[in-house]
Amino acid sequence: MSDTSLRMGQTRPEPAARPWEGAEIVLGVRDLRVSYYTPRGPVRAVNGVSFTLRRGEAFGLVGESGSGKSTIALSLLQLIKPPGRIEGGQALLDGKDILSLSEEEMRRLRLAEIALITQGAMNSLNPVMRIRDQIIDAWRDHGEPVNCREAEDRIRDLLRWVGLRPEVARMYPHELSGGMKQRAVIAIAISMRPKVIIADEPTSALDVVVQRQIMQTLRRIQRELGAAVILIGHDMGLMAQFVDRLGVMYAGKVVEVSPVRDIFKDPLHPYTQLLIASLPSLARKGQLQGIPGLPPSLLSPPPGCPFHPRCPFVMDRCRVAVPLLELKRPNRLVACHLYERDEEQA
């Protein structure tokens, strides 16, 4: 980040309401497949996932626990550890396949072009280093020449940008609250102005009020930076407020991708419909309905559509043929045989 004349967060004009629409694709994930090799056999955690991310867009990934969301995040940064293995697919970041980069190339790319913020990140801050030194370390690690005077200015701006006082620069992590630590983590993640920020349940360890404040900060920064964000989580309310488009995952697959307001108004996939119906509303206050049945074991997923054993609309075809994620409505992708029937009848 050599551009110090542009003070972070101060000189950017207000962005258009939906600047990402029509923007070029910054990340294209194609047919990503990741397995964990366990003594009981391979767990197909991510099973042919494809999605695109536009510059400046906030894209959400939701799904039940174990549906493969975090595995996607770790794969995109090549941080999958054994027994996990990326088995196929591409992730084109501005046209360059980041899954095929060497370890050294990937190390340089992390933070500079793609950054990851996780739930546990605030505990990974170095306890014996001041926040300023951890930020400078990140810059040095990426070969950025850091002149002392300039670094102080940049750190002050960066901290202000994430809502922290300048004094925080000289503090150690134990002097900060959970929310402040997570803000410091965000400061490090954005310090090199990455094009893509992956936020994997970034606030779930914090209380609800702090959670909302931090998400608002992240949203503001994302807009000012023009970065694209992938927000991973379970909280549909948070998704409704934060993301532009939502991808719904089930058993290692993306089953629906739609603009977020369409998903809430008119969910297409039966799993998405049940997910939306299970949300507590004012009318059904306090009555959280679960989705009947259990997700399949990823050690031996069922043939055909992985959701068919729980699907209220199951047809013979769903038990044998895997539905593809296809465009079935303007801007809306769904992997479900019900919509093929619609087409046949049209």
Ligand SMILES: Nc1ncnc2c1ncn2[C@@H]1O[C@H](COP(=O)(O)OP(=O)(O)OP(=O)(O)O)[C@@H](O)[C@H]1O
């Ligand atoms: N190290 C591992 N070894 C074996 N299986 C694993 C490992 N890590 C993840 N898995 C399995 O891979 C699948 C996907 O896990 P992942 O953590 O990506 O899901 P998730 O959707 O992010 O879940 P959560 O919302 O609980 O974080 C799960 O079935 C999980 O049990």
